[in-house]
Amino acid sequence: MTDLTEKSPALQDVAAKLFRARSHSIEVEARPRTEVLEKPLTFNPPAPKRYYFYLMAPAIAVLAFISLYPFFWLIFLSLQDVDIGGGEWVGFDNYIRLFSDSRFINGWTLLLKYSVICLTLQLSIGVLLAVVVNNSRYERFLVTALLMPMMMAPAVAGLLWLFLYNGTFGWYHWLMQSVGILDSASILARADTALLAVIIVDVWQWTPLITLIALAGLKRVPRDQLEANMVDGASPMRNFFSITLPNLYPVLLIAVLLRFMDNFRFIDSLLVLTGGGPGSATKILPVYLFEVAFKFFKLGRGAAIALTLLLVTIILGKILVRVFENPKAGRS
Amino acid sequence: MFHKPKNALYKTVSRRRFLELGGYGAAALGVGSLAVGMNSTIMATRVQAASSEDAKWKQFAGSKLTFLSENTPPSFAIRDNIKAFYDLTGIEVEVLTDDLPVVQQKVGIDVRAGKADYVLNYVQDKPIGSPFADFYADMTPMFGDETLPQDPEGYGDGSWVENFLNACGRFYSAEKVIALPYDAAIPVTFYRQDLFEKHTKEFEAEYGRRLEFTPDTTWKHVLEIATFFKKLKEGGADVPYGYAQHQGSFAWTTQLDIQRLMFSHGRWTDFNVDDKLGSKTPGKTNWGDEQSIFMLEQFKALADVSHPDNLANGTLELNTVYQSGNIAMQVQYHEFAASVEDEKTSRAAGGKTAYAYCPKGEASWIKNGGEAVNGTNCGIGGIGINKNASEQLQRAAYLFAIWSTSKQLQFDVLKGLGGTPTRKSVLEMPEVVEAKKRPSKMPNALTFDVAYGIGIQDPNFVLGPKIPEANEYHSLVASETQRMLTGEMSPAETAESLKSQIDELNGA
Numbered sequence: 019m020t021d022l023t024e025k026s027p028a029l030q031d032v033a034a035k036l037f038r039a040r041s042h043s044i045e046v047e048a049r050p051r052t053e054v055l056e057k058p059l060t061f062n063p064p065a066p067k068r069y070y071f072y073l074m075a076p077a078i079a080v081l082a083f084i085s086l087y088p089f090f091w092l093i094f095l096s097l098q099d100v101d102i103g104g105g106e107w108v109g110f111d112n113y114i115r116l117f118s119d120s121r122f123i124n125g126w127t128l129l130l131k132y133s134v135i136c137l138t139l140q141l142s143i144g145v146l147l148a149v150v151v152n153n154s155r156y157e158r159f160l161v162t163a164l165l166m167p168m169m170m171a172p173a174v175a176g177l178l179w180l181f182l183y184n185g186t187f188g189w190y191h192w193l194m195q196s197v198g199i200l201d202s203a204s205i206l207a208r209a210d211t212a213l214l215a216v217i218i219v220d221v222w223q224w225t226p227l228i229t230l231i232a233l234a235g236l237k238r239v240p241r242d243q244l245e246a247n248m249v250d251g252a253s254p255m256r257n258f259f260s261i262t263l264p265n266l267y268p269v270l271l272i273a274v275l276l277r278f279m280d281n282f283r284f285i286d287s288l289l290v291l292t293g294g295g296p297g298s299a300t301k302i303l304p305v306y307l308f309e310v311a312f313k314f315f316k317l318g319r320g321a322a323i324a325l326t327l328l329l330v331t332i333i334l335g336k337i338l339v340r341v342f343e344n345p346k347a348g349r350s
Numbered sequence: 351m352f353h354k355p356k357n358a359l360y361k362t363v364s365r366r367r368f369l370e371l372g373g374y375g376a377a378a379l380g381v382g383s384l385a386v387g388m389n390s391t392i393m394a395t396r397v398q399a400a401s402s403e404d405a406k407w408k409q410f411a412g413s414k415l416t417f418l419s420e421n422t423p424p425s426f427a428i429r430d431n432i433k434a435f436y437d438l439t440g441i442e443v444e445v446l447t448d449d450l451p452v453v454q455q456k457v458g459i460d461v462r463a464g465k466a467d468y469v470l471n472y473v474q475d476k477p478i479g480s481p482f483a484d485f486y487a488d489m490t491p492m493f494g495d496e497t498l499p500q501d502p503e504g505y506g507d508g509s510w511v512e513n514f515l516n517a518c519g520r521f522y523s524a525e526k527v528i529a530l531p532y533d534a535a536i537p538v539t540f541y542r543q544d545l546f547e548k549h550t551k552e553f554e555a556e557y558g559r560r561l562e563f564t565p566d567t568t569w570k571h572v573l574e575i576a577t578f579f580k581k582l583k584e585g586g587a588d589v590p591y592g593y594a595q596h597q598g599s600f601a602w603t604t605q606l607d608i609q610r611l612m613f614s615h616g617r618w619t620d621f622n623v624d625d626k627l628g629s630k631t632p633g634k635t636n637w638g639d640e641q642s643i644f645m646l647e648q649f650k651a652l653a654d655v656s657h658p659d660n661l662a663n664g665t666l667e668l669n670t671v672y673q674s675g676n677i678a679m680q681v682q683y684h685e686f687a688a689s690v691e692d693e694k695t696s697r698a699a700g701g702k703t704a705y706a707y708c709p710k711g712e713a714s715w716i717k718n719g720g721e722a723v724n725g726t727n728c729g730i731g732g733i734g735i736n737k738n739a740s741e742q743l744q745r746a747a748y749l750f751a752i753w754s755t756s757k758q759l760q761f762d763v764l765k766g767l768g769g770t771p772t773r774k775s776v777l778e779m780p781e782v783v784e785a786k787k788r789p790s791k792m793p794n795a796l797t798f799d800v801a802y803g804i805g806i807q808d809p810n811f812v813l814g815p816k817i818p819e820a821n822e823y824h825s826l827v828a829s830e831t832q833r834m835l836t837g838e839m840s841p842a843e844t845a846e847s848l849k850s851q852i853d854e855l856n857g858a
Binding site: 121183184185186187201202203204206207208209210292293294295296297298299301309312313314315316 | 451454455458459462481597598599600601658659660661662663667670671674676819821822825828829830832833835836838
């Protein structure tokens, strides 16, 4: 292709005006060009890697002191029989004994049962509430109202429900008795209902968290997808399961992760409500751990229980995170 | 240094001289302060302290102590009146109170860590005394120390209600006393006299004797009374349940409930050791023997006809059930009389409640050949001194210990908040003797004759087990018997399970 400007000076002039911004005058072009150095000059020569280590060292030291040191100390403790008046090295005895400790096994069974029921109820009710509240006329008010149980300290929530469940003056007890759900024994006095009573308190207090997280997720569900589905004749239910729920999936996994870890260290309101009884009906593992370590002062055995709890929490947490990182795998 | 008029008559002071004078002054002040300090604070020598009674009380002025106690009337009253102790000694005492399980944990962590954040502790006999006895200072050397003030009544067994010093002061050794009796909880039978009188004819028709409670009323009678009231209630009569127990969240009270029943029958105890001193190596337990299985069967039978909330009730909750008129009888700690007699909050007040000894053993229920007694246990809270504290602080704490258990203070607490005296002499004071009869200005005194009468005395008194593993022992007994009461295990299985777990616990 021929460049016309080469032949016509007039055209050259027009072109120069048109592309003024891009071209430079001859004078400018004639100036000596600045050489770009391969390595830029600087007042601060690059620091050796050790320098960065020194900068981070205080933070690492603090972290090690508050986190790693107790962790290794816990491991050390779990290999000793630490009782009133001193410790004695016992190797893996504390761990071996756990396998024949019926209260430890019962604690795990109850903890898993408690966690699964709580998570299922909280997820279903939480998402349902979020859908109801989302874009409703009273959304702000409802969200504020829902937050209230969550604001309460768990021990206070335990005390509140202890009074509500009380067989002598408890309002909920009276209500449940009036509608024939309960007989004269209070819900906390029976081994078959005590765990349910504790689950109700947990669901009451922490479902709002799931609702809040789900509500935030609902705001991000693409409206165009929902509308397109509706145009195709999908029912609201179909819309929810095909569009809304898959979009909520990542946020719900965060909620599950949070609640699952909370449940594994749950103790406050349960101690207030039942103390683990009647019998061992509500003695989930964290309560048993608390008893062993701080009531019986068997710190070695307590450390061994704590480490098994930590280990299982880490493994389950990892599984959940993997599902979270690969949602498709989780959905399939 | 300063301007000096030429015609001045006074002498000038050079800079050097001025500094020298200043130095002498400072030194004189320092020596003076030291002298005053040595005379007034914990630097006082024992010779100086012994110079007068006032000096003995004041020798630790300026010290600061912390007393961790359970939420009990004496602690509240002492906290309100702590200025009196400060005025007497110049020692500042902070009284912290909490629920017993919390106190137990805090004390445990403090003493085990070798600390003395709480120089003075509430040594509740088994939950705190049994596991931590070795961490408390032996008070016996201080009892005879002339450089310390002494209570005119002394501290021997004769000064206290029978068995109280053994309960909270002596653990594993008769030679040492680690705590002085500070308050007491003795179980007695609270029953609704009005209801008993009202239904006596129906009861008599069925059981052939009056519906009443006497020192010879046995546990079998209690079972019959509970059965009678339950039957009436289920028949539609407007009556409460007959009986209730505390098998709620606090393991120790559950264990105490069972222990009374067991001991009443042949003086059965958990271990074959000295019940009052206890043992660090108790050996094999008696759980699993014929007597224990039979008594668990009776315990279950009694629970089956009692108020259905037994398994949710701790001490306080059980008393609420009684106060609200939902049971006709309870074996409860005598400190609760004040609340039961409060007409504003109790339906059992106004002379409706009578107090009796704990039920007696039923001869036909005894399988081990022992005697039938009115099995009575207790919760005696002592005041002890943390051994981790310095010697001087221990001596300062001793002053508080003897002051807080003195006759006059115990009387004041009883009059003010409804305390539970531990010194015998308080019970003999004319005002207290008068208060044992209705109308009483000190409702707790209504229980004194039965609480401090035969129950707490031998052979009815049972204390143990004082073993280092007492808390785990209580927890095991409570959870296994609760499982039995819910129908999860039979009495025989429960006794067997207890035997194997307790023997493993004690390495027997």
